[in-house]
Amino acid sequence: MNGKAEDQRSHTLGVYVANKPGVLARIAQVFARRGFNIDSLVVSSSKDGRFSRMTVTVAGSTEMLAQVILQVNKLVDVMHCTDHSGDSAVTRELALVKLKLENHEERTSALQVANHFAAKTIDLTRTSMIIMLSGASDKIDAAIQLLNEFNVVELVRTGKVVMARGEEET
Numbered sequence: 001m002n003g004k005a006e007d008q009r010s011h012t013l014g015v016y017v018a019n020k021p022g023v024l025a026r027i028a029q030v031f032a033r034r035g036f037n038i039d040s041l042v043v044s045s046s047k048d049g050r051f052s053r054m055t056v057t058v059a060g061s062t063e064m065l066a067q068v069i070l071q072v073n074k075l076v077d078v079m080h081c082t083d084h085s086g087d088s089a090v091t092r093e094l095a096l097v098k099l100k101l102e103n104h105e106e107r108t109s110a111l112q113v114a115n116h117f118a119a120k121t122i123d124l125t126r127t128s129m130i131i132m133l134s135g136a137s138d139k140i141d142a143a144i145q146l147l148n149e150f151n152v153v154e155l156v157r158t159g160k161v162v163m164a165r166g167e168e169e170t
Contacts, residue, residue: 008059010039011085012162013069014170015054018077019045027054027078030071036060040093040159051079053170055162082170084162089170091162095133095140096122097147098154110150117143128153 017023024043031038040057058065065083072081084091101107107129114121114131117139123130133143137160144155164170 008061009085010057010059011062011065011083012089012091012160013054013056013058013081014084014089014162014164015056015072015081016046016079016170017052017054018079019050019052020077023052023075023077024054026075027056027072030068030075031056031058034064034068034071036065036068040157042159042161055160057160080169082164084164084170089162089164091136091160092134093137093140093160094158095144096154096156097131097133097144097152098123099129099131099147100151100153101127101129102151106150110147113143113146119143 015027017027028038028041036058038056038058040055042055043052045051046053062083069081069083072078099110101110107124110129110131111121113119114133117133118135119131119133121129122132131147133140140157144152162170
């Protein structure tokens with residue numbers, strides 16, 4: 001990708017699109033042609049089932065990304081594409097972490113970490129635990145770093161979702 005290393009930062013884009021086959025592929029192709037790797041992607045139907053909301057997270061220079069946004073906005077099935085990185089938008093992520101636990105002390109310690117991050121224990125057995133974390137990506141990263149001290153069997157993350165605050169459209 002073009003641009004200096006210090007120009008590379010994470011961007012969270014909200015894309016409102018027609019809910020039709022092939023739209024995701026066309027949007028992904030625009031990013032690929034410009035040399036952007038999509039770090040996370042979340043797509044779901046909107047309130048109006050004819051449309052979908054996409055949250056795309058990419059790293060790169062603001063200048064290069066501005067060109068990609070212009071190209072994405074020109075696609076027929078795209079209603080609008082907006083960079084919410086500098087906005088006062090709400091971004092959240094969800095992660096599920098499965099731990100294998102050897103004894104009561106490990107289980108207690110893992111529960112303390114989960115409690116500190118306001119996580120929920122959604123499955124608990126004598127030898128395993130599944131923890132659900134939600135919040136800002138840096139919070140998820142910090143929790144996972146601490147949980148890596150245990151035997152992490154599986155980890156799955158949703159990627160960011162974004163919503164503009166107030167009356168602004170996402």
